[in-house]
Amino acid sequence: MVSHQLMLRAGLIRRLAAGIYTWTTLGLRTLRKVEAIIREEMDRAGALEVLMPAVQPAELWQESGRWDQYGPELLRLKDRHQRDFVIGPTHEEVITDLARRELKSYRQLPANFYQIQVKFRDEIRPRFGVMRGREFIMKDAYSFHATPESLQEGYDAMRAAYIRMFERMGLEFRPVKADTGSIGGTASEEFQVLADSGEDAIAVSDGPDQYAANLELAPTLPTTAPRAAPSAPLAKVATPGQRTIADVAAFLGVPASRTLKLLMVEGDQGGVVALLVRGDHELNAIKAQKLPGVASPLRMAAREAVLEATGCEPGYLGPLGLSCPVYADHAALALADFVCGANEVDMHLSGVNWGRDLPEPAPADLRNVVEGDPSPGGDGRLVIRRGIEVGHIFQLGRKYSEAMQASVLDESGKPVTMYMGCYGIGVTRIVAAAIEQNHDAAGICWPEPLAPFAVVLVPLNAAKAPRVAEAAERLYAELTAAGIETLLDDRDARPGVKFADAELIGIPHRIVVSERGLDAGRLEYRNRRATANEDWPADEVVTRLRALVAAGAAR
C-alpha cells in the first residue's frame, strides 16, 4: 500500500502496536484539515456537534441486542467493580439513549447529532496502516425523524453535504449503492474514493444513467434474448481428475462460459441448497444468503453433506437428479448445450439442455456482475473499478429506536417511534485515501485543502551565508503574517536532502532562497506537481503566493 509507506517515510504517523498509530505533527495537521472541512459542512447542513464517550456501559449494548450479535471485534472490558464496558466501535446505542432522554416532542424534530471521535474495532487482521487500523477516527452522525419522509429529506441533505466535503478535499470519488450489512436499515450509499489499490470493487455505468453500486450489491439483469435450441445430444464423458471449471473446460475444449458450476451451500433449516452459475462467473455471497432457504451468513456445505446429498465428491457435481432445492443464475439458465458435472467421480455431462434433460430450476440473481454487463440503471454498460470506502450513509429506520424505545409524542399526543439515519466518515482513512490518489515517485502531492503546510521555504547553505538565513526568516515572518501556513526548513542539510524531503512530504508550493537568487533579486518558485522552476521577483513573492494559496483554498 503506497499511502502507508509514504505516511511512514514522510513521518506522518508512527506505529505503536498492530493497527494502532501515533499521529505526528505533519500528519496531525492534515488530519485536522480533514476534520475542519467535515465540521464546516456538517454545521452548514444543520447538524449539532456532540462528543460521546469512547467507553460505554454494556447495558446499552445488551438493550440493543448487539452485545450478543457482535463478535470478538467488540473490545469488552471490566472496570474495578467487575462491571462490563465496551470501547465503542460505533455509537448508535449511546446516541439513541441520549435522544430518547432529550427528544420528547415531534416539534423538536428533525434533529441531527454528530461527533468526530476515536473508535476501536478489534479487527482480525489490521493492515494497510491507518487504512484498516483498529483504532481510528470517525465522524459519525445520527438523525432523528418523526416520519419516513423526513428521514428521506435528512438523508438527502447528508448526501449533499458529503458530496460537498469530498469535493472540497479534492478527492475523486463516487457515491455508490451499498449493502446495509450488519447495521441494518434500508437505503444505503457508500462514498468510494477511486483507487486501484482499494479494497472494494464497485460497478459503474459508462452510460448517461450514472449508475454506480458496490459490486456485492449490483444486480444482474435477466437475459432477454431467447435461449438457443438444443443441438447436441446429452452425453456422459470421462473427465478423470478434472475437478475445476478451468480443468474441465480445457480438457473438453469448450469455453468456461459454456460450462455450469454447482456450489453446494448450507440451508437455513439444515440440509443443503444447490446454486448454479455459469462456469466463468463468480457466486455473490450477499445475494445468495438472501434467498429463501439459504443460511445467512452464507456457508459452503461440508464435504460430508455434499456426499450425502449427491453421492458424489465436490468437483463433479451437476444439477441432474438432485433432490435438494436448486437455484440457477439467470445467465446459467440462458445456456444451451452446456457441460456440467455428472454427480459421479471423474465424469461430466455434455450437450445438456434445460427442459429437455432436466427441469428448469428456480431463477435467481446469484452472481457478481462482470465488466460489460448491462447497467441496472438502464442506459449503459458496467465497468468495474476499485475504491476505498471513506463514507457510508444509511436510512436505519426504527431498528435501534424500537429496540431502545426512543419515541416522541406526535401532534395527537400519541407516542411514535422515531426514524433514524446514520452517516459515517472514516476521517483517518481519508488521509490515506488522499495520498493513494495523490502521489508520484518522489512522494506525496497533497491536494491543497489537505496539505499540512501551504508553502515550504528552502534556504540553501544558510549556515555559511547569514544573509540567506536572514532573508528566509524575514520571508517566513511575512508569509505567516499574511496568514499563509509556512514551513521553514532551517536544517543545516545539503540542498538535495531538503528538496527530496520537501517533495516527500508533499507541500504544494516551494520557495528556494539562495545567495545566487538574492544577488539577482529573484527567488525560485516551484509547484509540487510541476517539473520546472519559475523565477520570481523577490518583492512579489508574498503577493503571488497569497493569490495561489487563496485559489487553492477556494476550490
Next chain:
RNA sequence: CGGGAUGUAGCUCAGCCUGGUAGAGCACUACGUUCGGGACGUAGGAGUCGGAGGUUCAAAUCCUCUCAUCCCGACCA
C-alpha cells in the same frame, strides 16, 4: 481462528546448519572539508541477541514453552 514466516544496535539485515571474543550498511555524536538534487574523510558512542525455562564446562547458535510482529486466507458500518 487455519496456513506460512520472522524476532540480533534507532532502521534494514548477516551470524545459527557445525555451540567457544556479537558483526555490516544506513542512521547518530565530534572535528575538518564540502554546499542547487539524498557528499567525503578521520575518530567515536551504541545491542537484556523478544521473554522464561532447560541441555552443556560454555548458548544468539541446540531443546521446550511463551510473547510479539509480518504475510496468505476466512472476517469486516
